[in-house]
Amino acid sequence: MGPRGGALLALVSRQTHFSLISRVLKQIEMKYTENLNVEQLAAEANMSVSAFHHNFKAVTSTSPLQYLKSYRLHKARMMMIHDGMKASAAAMRVGYESASAAMRVGYESASQFSREFKRYFGVTPGEDAARMRTMQGS
Known part of the structure; x- marks a missing residue:
């Protein structure tokens, strides 16, 4: 390997990890209603859980x-604002x-959603x- 080989290898490795994490981000956007876990997402990126967590956080700055x-x-x-949906209702399955x-x-759980929503927003x-x-009305 030449004098710049290490730097080039590091750059390619980062680009590869970025593209793998990007693929996982697209999966999250398509399957966010499903019961996703870190093990599934790591498998999607062909990484161990610890490597996935490290690379995901490097790309997104969050877990x-x-x-x-x-x-x-x-x-x-957005559903509540644009579609007029209620935050919570009787426990109905996704899709109705x-x-x-x-x-x-x-x-x-509507109560878990409300707690996390208030904590976040x-x-x-x-x-x-x-x-x-x-x-929006003004």
């Missing part, structure tokens, strides 16, 4: 599960038109949706 949670919360927020935003994005789902709808 895989935090990214999934954030993605789900943002999707639910009357299912709540929480259920549609993969949460099985600083307000309850209902308060946030009402505030955002008011902002």
